[in-house]
Amino acid sequence: MRNKQATQLIFELSRPGRRAATLPPVDLPVAEVAELLPADQLAGAPPPLPELTEGEVVRHFVNLSTLNMSVDTHFYPLGSCTMKYNPKRNERLASLPGLAAVHPLQSDNSVQGLLQLLYELQEMLAEISGLPAVSLQPAAGAHGELAALMVAAAYFRQRGEQRTVVLTADSAHGTNPASAAMVGYETRTVKSRADGLVDVEDLRAKMDDRVAVFMLTNPNTLGLFDSQIREITSLVHERGGLIYLDGANMNAILGIARPGDFGADLMHYNPHKTFSGPHGGGGPGAGPICVRDFLAPFLPRPVVVRDGDSYRLENENGDSIGRVRSFFGNVGVLVRAYCYIRTYGGAGLRQVSEDAVLGANYLLSRVKHILDVPHGDRCMHEFVASASRLKKEKGISAMDLAKRVLDYGFHAPTVYFPLVVNEAVMVEPTETESKETLDAFAEALFRITEEAPELLQDAPHSTRISRPDDVTASRRPIIRWQPE
Amino acid sequence: MTGYLYHTDEDRSAMLAAIGAASVQEIIDAQVPADVQLRRPLAIAAGMDEITLESLLRRLAAKNASAASHVCFLGGGAYDHFIPAAVDEIAGRGEYYTSYTPYQAEVSQGNLQVMFEYETLVTQLTGLEVSNASLYDGGSAAVEAVLMALAADPKRTKVVTSSGLHPQYRESLATYLQNIDAACEVVETSATGTSEQMIEQIDASTACVLIQHPNFFGRLEDVKQIAAAAHAAGALVIQVFDPVSVGLLKRPGDLGADIAVAEGQSLGNPLAYGGPYLGIIACREKLIRRMPGRIAGQTSDRRGKRCWVLTLQTREQHIRRDKATSNICSNQALLALRATVHLSLLGPQGLRETAEHCVRKTHYAREQFRSSERFEIVLDGPVFKEFVVRDREGAVEELMEHALSQGMLAGVPLGTWYPELHDCFLVAVTEKRTRDEIDQLVQVLSSAFVAV
Numbered sequence: 001m002r003n004k005q006a007t008q009l010i011f012e013l014s015r016p017g018r019r020a021a022t023l024p025p026v027d028l029p030v031a032e033v034a035e036l037l038p039a040d041q042l043a044g045a046p047p048p049l050p051e052l053t054e055g056e057v058v059r060h061f062v063n064l065s066t067l068n069m070s071v072d073t074h075f076y077p078l079g080s081c082t083m084k085y086n087p088k089r090n091e092r093l094a095s096l097p098g099l100a101a102v103h104p105l106q107s108d109n110s111v112q113g114l115l116q117l118l119y120e121l122q123e124m125l126a127e128i129s130g131l132p133a134v135s136l137q138p139a140a141g142a143h144g145e146l147a148a149l150m151v152a153a154a155y156f157r158q159r160g161e162q163r164t165v166v167l168t169a170d171s172a173h174g175t176n177p178a179s180a181a182m183v184g185y186e187t188r189t190v191k192s193r194a195d196g197l198v199d200v201e202d203l204r205a206k207m208d209d210r211v212a213v214f215m216l217t218n219p220n221t222l223g224l225f226d227s228q229i230r231e232i233t234s235l236v237h238e239r240g241g242l243i244y245l246d247g248a249n250m251n252a253i254l255g256i257a258r259p260g261d262f263g264a265d266l267m268h269y270n271p272h273k274t275f276s277g278p279h280g281g282g283g284p285g286a287g288p289i290c291v292r293d294f295l296a297p298f299l300p301r302p303v304v305v306r307d308g309d310s311y312r313l314e315n316e317n318g319d320s321i322g323r324v325r326s327f328f329g330n331v332g333v334l335v336r337a338y339c340y341i342r343t344y345g346g347a348g349l350r351q352v353s354e355d356a357v358l359g360a361n362y363l364l365s366r367v368k369h370i371l372d373v374p375h376g377d378r379c380m381h382e383f384v385a386s387a388s389r390l391k392k393e394k395g396i397s398a399m400d401l402a403k404r405v406l407d408y409g410f411h412a413p414t415v416y417f418p419l420v421v422n423e424a425v426m427v428e429p430t431e432t433e434s435k436e437t438l439d440a441f442a443e444a445l446f447r448i449t450e451e452a453p454e455l456l457q458d459a460p461h462s463t464r465i466s467r468p469d470d471v472t473a474s475r476r477p478i479i480r481w482q483p484e
Numbered sequence: 485m486t487g488y489l490y491h492t493d494e495d496r497s498a499m500l501a502a503i504g505a506a507s508v509q510e511i512i513d514a515q516v517p518a519d520v521q522l523r524r525p526l527a528i529a530a531g532m533d534e535i536t537l538e539s540l541l542r543r544l545a546a547k548n549a550s551a552a553s554h555v556c557f558l559g560g561g562a563y564d565h566f567i568p569a570a571v572d573e574i575a576g577r578g579e580y581y582t583s584y585t586p587y588q589a590e591v592s593q594g595n596l597q598v599m600f601e602y603e604t605l606v607t608q609l610t611g612l613e614v615s616n617a618s619l620y621d622g623g624s625a626a627v628e629a630v631l632m633a634l635a636a637d638p639k640r641t642k643v644v645t646s647s648g649l650h651p652q653y654r655e656s657l658a659t660y661l662q663n664i665d666a667a668c669e670v671v672e673t674s675a676t677g678t679s680e681q682m683i684e685q686i687d688a689s690t691a692c693v694l695i696q697h698p699n700f701f702g703r704l705e706d707v708k709q710i711a712a713a714a715h716a717a718g719a720l721v722i723q724v725f726d727p728v729s730v731g732l733l734k735r736p737g738d739l740g741a742d743i744a745v746a747e748g749q750s751l752g753n754p755l756a757y758g759g760p761y762l763g764i765i766a767c768r769e770k771l772i773r774r775m776p777g778r779i780a781g782q783t784s785d786r787r788g789k790r791c792w793v794l795t796l797q798t799r800e801q802h803i804r805r806d807k808a809t810s811n812i813c814s815n816q817a818l819l820a821l822r823a824t825v826h827l828s829l830l831g832p833q834g835l836r837e838t839a840e841h842c843v844r845k846t847h848y849a850r851e852q853f854r855s856s857e858r859f860e861i862v863l864d865g866p867v868f869k870e871f872v873v874r875d876r877e878g879a880v881e882e883l884m885e886h887a888l889s890q891g892m893l894a895g896v897p898l899g900t901w902y903p904e905l906h907d908c909f910l911v912a913v914t915e916k917r918t919r920d921e922i923d924q925l926v927q928v929l930s931s932a933f934v935a936v
Contacts, residue, residue: 007593007790010601010828021568021834026841028919030848033732033840037866041704043734046832046839047608057828058570061821065579067594068586072578085488086582089534095572095754097552098545104758105560105896106549107881110888113547114757127527139620139759140814142801153663178801178811182631184663187806225515255526256512262520272814280818281595282585282617282778284760300659315900322659326561326623326652326747327758339541344487345531354508355489361511362499377504378514403590412588417802432488435495458786463590465785473783473795477772479614480604 002464006063011481013060014050020057067464068281069411075437077363079382079414079426080173080221082251082273087343090276090336099335104327108312114331115311119304121338125288128250128341128349129267130260133296135303136288137329141248142175144268144287145215147300149183150321151266151291152213152242154298158319161240163212169198171222171418176215176246185212192420196222196375198232207239217246218262219253221418221426222375223360223382233263242266242295250274251430252357252381255350259290266291275337286333300324355431356381359438363429366442370449374421382428384421391423394453398423401448403467404459408444486531549888551755555921557849559870559912560700560896561622561650562758563750565728565838566916571752571825581818585778589793595817596792599780602824609730609827610744611737612766617778618820619763619812622747623656626694626724628810629743629765630657632774633692633720634666635809640691640719643668646678648699649724651901657694666691673699675863679706683713690717696724697739701863701910702846702870704733711740727751727764727823729868731832731839736766743767752826753819762819773799776810841915842869845922849913852926859930862908870912872898878907886932892925 005013034042052060069076076083094100102111122134138144149166156163166180170189177187188206191199203214214236219225226232233243245259245267251274259267271277272285279285291299301320302313313328344352357380364373364383371385387398402412402425414426429438448456460466491499505511512521532540556564575581579594586592586599599617606615619625630643643661645654647670654670661668671681682693693714697705711721723741728750730736736744748762749755767775773796781795801808830838850871853859860874873895875883880897887894895909902908913922 007597009597009604010824011604019831019833020570020829021831023834023837023841023915026844028844028848030844030851033843036843036847037704037732040708041733041866043730043732043738046731046836047611047735049605049608049827049830049832049835051831051833052828054568054570054829057825058574060828061574061598061825062577064594064597065574065577067592067597068579068583069588069591070579071582074591076584078584081584083584086578087488089537091576091581093538093541096541096545098548098550099541100754100756101550101552101564102548102757103551103556103558103564103755103893104562105558106757106893107884107888109885110549110893111547111757113544116547117544124528130522139624139816140812142811142813143620143624146811150659150663173813174801174803174805174808175811175813177806178804178808181806181808182660182664182811184665219515227515227517229520230517253516255522257516257520258522261522270814278581278818279584279814280581280816281583281592281598281821282817283815284620284818285814286760321662323652323655324624324659325621325656325759326650327621327761330620330759331757332754332760335541339537341528342540343531343534343537344485346526346528348485348487348531349526349528351485351489352487354512355491357511358491358496358499358503358508361503361505365503378511380515402588406588406591411584411591432490434490435499460590464593465590465787465789465791467786468589468791468793469783469785470793470795473781473793474797477779477795478782479600479772479779479795480607481600 003063006060009481010050010060013056014052016051018051018053020052020054074409074411075433075441076411077413077427077429077441078411079428080248082428082430084276084430085432086276086278090339093339094332094335112311115304117338118334119306119311121334122304124341125269125290128254129290130258131267131290132293133291133299134288135299136334137300137324138287138289139325139330140283140285141268141270141287142179143324144289145175145179146182147324148244148266148268148289149179149213151295151298153183154321155295156212163210165211167206167211167214169216171220171420172215172217173246173248196224197226197228200228200231203232204235207235209239211241213242213244215244215246217249219249219380222384223379224375225380229262249381252353254353255346256353266295271333271337275340277333277336284330284333286330352431359429359431359433363427363438363442367445370446371425382426385425386421387423387425390449396453396456398425400456400459401425404448404456405444406460407462410441410444486533554891554893556893557911557913557925558893558896560910561747562755563912563914564916565750565914567752568829570829571822574825575818575822580821586794593791596780598821598824600782600792602820603780605824605827606764606766609727610766611735612744613769614772614775615766616775617780618816619765619777620816621759621761621763622745623653625745625763625765626653627657627660628776629722629745630692630694632743632771633722635774637691640689641666642689643692643694644682644685644690645694646671646673646682648673648678648701649694649696650700675865677703677705679709682710686713686717686719688717690719692720692722694722698726698729698868701872702867703863704866707739726868728839728842731835732843748823751823753822760816760819762816762823774809777812777815838915842913845917846871846913849911849922852922856926856930869914870910872908872910874908880907880909883929883932887928890928892928894925894929
């Protein structure tokens with residue numbers, strides 16, 4: 001039974017004079033604030049925050065939570081996002097007071113346990129990537145891309161090389177060109193071939209001495225491991241460029257192939273994907289980066305170093321690009337990643353990827369009888385189908401399909417990405433879904449394609465709202481509540 | 485095998501049969517060239533069960549001092565404010581923390597409404613019209629604000645700030661500016677604040693002034709005066725503010741700021757050794773199309789029901805790629821949820837009283853230090869919740885170690901960032917501290933015998 005009050009805004013539920021928090025009396029022999037601070041600095045009244053009791057606040061936000069789909073409640077085959085199960089033990093452990101209540105400016109000797117954990121995480125990420133030097137500082141994948149491109153820029157600056165261009169694949173995440181632009185690079189796009197892999201001839205044509213970095217996602221956003229990877233990386237290295245690996249798809253290759261071994265010079269991880277730190281409704285993530293030895297001096301500072309039995313933050317790194325944020329990094333997310341990696345161990349991580357590949361290929365083997373899958377019979381951890389034919393024959397778009405999937409009690413796949421597939425439907429089941437769930441999802445897709453187009457074009461039908469008006473939202477933005 | 489694997493041997497066989505492959509290795513071999521495959525196990529210790537893992541983590545956690553085991557007077561951008569139980573309870577719901585970015589609005593109304601409520605609360609705290617759904621932290625929010633100002637007028641390439649800005653925010657800004665055509669002028673702060681010195685630096689090439697108020701040393705600044713001078717020169721004003729302080733102090737928008745940024749850790753988020761934290765950013769209406777990151781907006785659905793969506797997405801990287809206002813994708817939604825719940829629990833009176841506690845307890849603590857012969861107050865003047873103490877014996881590190889052994893995290897040494905303040909430390913006092921704790925701090929530090 002839906003609580004109808006829940007969808008009122010917290011501001012509409014507010015009543016003057018109600019309150020939740022009370023503070024102890026100020027038992028101090030000091031003056032009132034008005035005598036301590038200059039009058040012209042003081043506001044006449046506090047900000048007009050809502051006024052509610054604790055019970056009302058709790059009911060409001062608990063009820064709102066029930067309007068979300070989540071991994072805890074639903075299958076979430078959202079391509080490119082790796083929505084795997086988020087272990088409860090990691091939540092408990094990250095909130096241990098000896099980790100969660102540590103102040104960022106404590107002395108190194110008062111945080112030895114935490115520094116040990118972070119040091120070991122650096123080592124494990126280096127081993128998984130095959131790239132020896134690690135910075136845990138970036139706050140998200142895109143932030144890691146940015147930091148790594150700054151590392152590359154500092155490297156070329158020190159060598160006195162004027163390289164002004166970053167190449168990105170046409171199938172790349174939007175963050176790749178956006179990050180390059182923030183570091184002042186001109187971005188140029190490398191085309192994909194019809195089979196979804198990098199068009200090496202196009203890369204060869206665009207790869208000149210002005211190119212600093214080629215940003216590559218491998219496996220790519222079509223879920224394909226690029227078999228030409230050696231040729232690609234040598235081509236870039238021969239012209240003095242660096243290879244950046246967007247690690248968004250690391251869930252496919254843990255213990256199977258290492259970016260450092262296939263030619264990447266820099267990369268980021270998304271621990272909130274690969275290592276199950278939850279997505280939090282959009283964040284927080286983390287974006288640790290790994291680089292080759294010769295790029296290590298340029299990493300953001302500080303990094304954790306070990307001296308015998310003790311650990312400390314190393315700040316004395318003259319070539320470092322500096323900080324990219326305040327304090328150490330998204331430690332809470334990193335602690336969860338540490339717990340995840342320690343739970344599986346080396347052999348277990350390989351099994352994670354093997355199962356992710358197995359699940360995706362199994363679902364592909366069923367979906368290819370329902371939708372066209374333009375890029376073949378095999379994939380790594382995800383695949384991209386196309387609703388093009390459905391659209392032509394029945395007027396059903398990828399969006400219609402996605403919206404109708406919601407009615408069947410599944411989160412929708414990613415649609416309209418990557419941009420290189422028309423009416424793209426991108427499916428990533430992850431390793432933490434059973435065969436029965438994958439079967440039920442395939443069955444739902446099949447039934448949907450048999451349904452009347454009108455039913456789909458109005459979908460979803462079972463959710464509290466359906467097809468919000470995005471155009472009006474953007475043309476006449478209402479982005480805050482105001483009293484009438 | 486330990487972990488969270490789902491498939492039985494029977495499942496695996498059935499799945500491989502449906503695929504038409506003999507093994508997963510065969511599927512991998514068809515795509516991943518043999519010469520790039522790792523032919524050995526990863527050199528990472530064998531996995532472990534939950535009991536063993538918990539025991540390991542508890543051992544590591546026990547080696548750390550924390551605000552839970554020690555009395556915490558540390559500040560400098562992260563503070564030991566009280567977090568009500570209801571914040572943890574709500575943020576601990578899987579429907580929130582295991583959901584994705586709300587691109588599918590129909591099954592994300594909870595998250596979207598929270599974002600809308602968060603944005604509204606931020607406009608209430610700042611007195612500005614537009615908030616986004618969050619940035620990474622206070623430092624990167626300050627950087628993004630400067631990038632907004634630089635983009636607003638490409639002819640202006642100068643950024644004016646002061647040493648009263650958090651040193652790690654300054655360092656982050658310097659990192660970002662290395663690769664673009666812009667330069668930062670940093671003026672020195674003094675006991676009277678920095679407004680005069682900053683105003684001298686403002687000229688026709690100035691894109692923005694970046695002023696922290698209360699500043700890194702806890703001192704109040706004259707933002708109004710700086711804003712008037714900056715606006716007269718056509719520059720934008722960015723204020724780094726403390727979200728708790730606006731329970732008492734005038735809001736950034738009321739002081740003339742065009743963009744306000746803050747570290748939102750103080751609003752219900754754990755210290756967690758520096759992250760994940762919450763980057764708050766708000767701006768005036770005229771800058772809305774330059775705002776980085778996600779924004780939730782109100783609209784109606786096909787049946788006319790009020791609802792919420794991600795909006796103005798043409799600013800963002802997944803649409804505009806290299807022309808986006810920022811590269812940010814993942815943000816700090818869960819921390820923004822915590823702040824939303826926290827502010828709803830505090831309400832106007834709770835926020836005001838929290839701020840009053842900070843001001844009065846901080847001034848009390850400062851007077852106790854002042855009356856000790858060993859210490860001197862520097863950068864004196866009206867402060868909000870922290871202040872600078874000089875140890876006349878110049879033994880800051882040793883003092884802090886001594887306090888640690890007495891169960892106190894006493895202060896943040898300033899010498900790392902300010903060589904001239906090598907004998908000084910920063911003390912922060914939140915609403916959680918009691919008179920007894922403050923008295924004990926001063927007593928422990930005053931009576932410490934420290935060989936230098």
